[in-house]
Amino acid sequence: MPHTKNPTDKAVKQKEQVAVLGGGSFGTAITKVLAENGHTVHFWMRSPEQVREVAETRCNSRYMPGVELAGDIRPTTDFAAAISQSETVFVAIPSKAFRNVIREHADEFHDGQIVISLTKGIEREGFKLMSEILQEEIPRTRIGVLSGPNLAGEIVQRELTATVIAAKDPDVRRTVQNLLGCEYFRVYANVDIYGVELAGALKNIYAIVAGLASALELGENAKSMLITRSLAEMSRFAVSLGANPMTFMGLAGVGDLVVTCTSPKSRNFRVGYAVGKGQQLDDAVEELGQVAEGIYTLQLVKERSEDTGIYMPLVRGLHEILYGGASIKAVISGLMMAAQNSDVEFILPRTLTY
Numbered sequence: 049m050p051h052t053k054n055p056t057d058k059a060v061k062q063k064e065q066v067a068v069l070g071g072g073s074f075g076t077a078i079t080k081v082l083a084e085n086g087h088t089v090h091f092w093m094r095s096p097e098q099v100r101e102v103a104e105t106r107c108n109s110r111y112m113p114g115v116e117l118a119g120d121i122r123p124t125t126d127f128a129a130a131i132s133q134s135e136t137v138f139v140a141i142p143s144k145a146f147r148n149v150i151r152e153h154a155d156e157f158h159d160g161q162i163v164i165s166l167t168k169g170i171e172r173e174g175f176k177l178m179s180e181i182l183q184e185e186i187p188r189t190r191i192g193v194l195s196g197p198n199l200a201g202e203i204v205q206r207e208l209t210a211t212v213i214a215a216k217d218p219d220v221r222r223t224v225q226n227l228l229g230c231e232y233f234r235v236y237a238n239v240d241i242y243g244v245e246l247a248g249a250l251k252n253i254y255a256i257v258a259g260l261a262s263a264l265e266l267g268e269n270a271k272s273m274l275i276t277r278s279l280a281e282m283s284r285f286a287v288s289l290g291a292n293p294m295t296f297m298g299l300a301g302v303g304d305l306v307v308t309c310t311s312p313k314s315r316n317f318r319v320g321y322a323v324g325k326g327q328q329l330d331d332a333v334e335e336l337g338q339v340a341e342g343i344y345t346l347q348l349v350k351e352r353s354e355d356t357g358i359y360m361p362l363v364r365g366l367h368e369i370l371y372g373g374a375s376i377k378a379v380i381s382g383l384m385m386a387a388q389n390s391d392v393e394f395i396l397p398r399t400l401t402y
């Protein structure tokens with residue numbers, strides 16, 4: 049049920065200047081939360097037409113049709129102007145363009161500025177997460193990552209939502225909690241940046257798997273099995289890369305996995321569903337018209353898991369279906385008939401004979 053009270057009615061403790069980079073669904077949703085909390089939001093996007101539309105109509109019709117953007121929102125194509133006055137900058141640029149955008153404007157960030165990635169993806173070259181890109185490109189800033197079960201379409205309707213801010217610096221965590229927290233948006237803290245960020249990127253793969261399962265009308269037992277084994281697989285992979293397994297018990301892990309694996313509001317789920325109904329992958333992505341990061345993450349994680357010997361049967365199976373022309377039935381049969389294994393491998397180590 050949407051929360052109907054407008055947070056702008058509430059006395060705001062401290063009005064800040066903030067910037068949001070990226071005018072898609074999630075950039076728009078976070079801009080709306082910040083503006084409703086009374087902050088001045090410098091909303092940077094590359095399209096002058098979109099800037100004009102948001103300025104004139106207070107609506108971003110391509111990504112959030114029918115949603116009014118109230119409050120002190122200043123849309124702009126001028127990057128330097130957007131971030132110059134802002135103590136905190138939120139970045140909602142898809143992973144494929146993330147480094148280029150930050151690199152191009154690296155000199156415009158100032159020392160100690162807080163920069164928070166909202167992006168749930170991985171860069172192909174070097175398997176870099178967005179926080180690592182920020183660290184490389186703008187090391188003088190203070191970096192954090194926001195991730196969790198955060199469907200943009202629900203946030204803009206003020207549906208009750210929780211998220212996670214991960215940062216080493218407690219001041220960064222506190223700042224983001226203060227900026228975003230309100231009656232319908234609750235912000236929890238973590239220090240495991242890598243785990244929170246990897247969880248957000250990896251779950252997109254399993255949302256595609258869940259969409260496929262939904263299209264095939266598999267039963268409830270099967271859906272539960274898939275979600276739980278997805279959690280086992282993604283945490284196995286992340287832990288091998290240095291993440292804390294406990295992060296996967298939280299909102300950024302199981303929370304985000306559940307929401308995207310059970311909702312057609314997830315774009316990744318919708319791509320899986322379309323493929324499960326017989327559509328070609330390229331057509332499904334084109335029809336979506338928005339980013340489905342899992343498509344790219346799948347390829348990177350498959351390669352990385354093979355290079356490092358991490359057992360990821362769902363990733364391998366999905367890759368065979370999407371890129372290897374394998375039949376969905378054959379892949380399911382292969383998964384079900386694989387060697388029997390342990391449930392929670394942190395309790396009973398997995399047998400290696402597969």
Ligand SMILES: NC(=O)C1=CN([C@@H]2O[C@H](COP(=O)(O)OP(=O)(O)OC[C@H]3O[C@@H](n4cnc5c(N)ncnc54)[C@H](O)[C@@H]3O)[C@@H](O)[C@H]2O)C=CC1
Nearest residue numbers: 071072073074075094140142145167168198199200338339
């Ligand atoms: N939409 C959602 O519910 C959520 C999305 N995210 C993540 O946020 C990130 C952004 O996703 P969305 O906003 O949903 O995507 P979207 O597909 O709705 O919009 C992408 C936006 O990025 C812009 N863009 C692309 N390349 C650009 C470039 N080179 N320079 C400037 N702008 C560029 C596009 O113009 C568009 O405005 C993704 O990594 C996604 O996984 C995270 C949580 C929730």
Ligand SMILES: O=C(CO)COP(=O)(O)O
Nearest residue numbers: 196197198199314315316
């Ligand atoms: O990350 C999301 C929700 O937490 C959004 O998922 P999609 O990108 O699949 O829509």
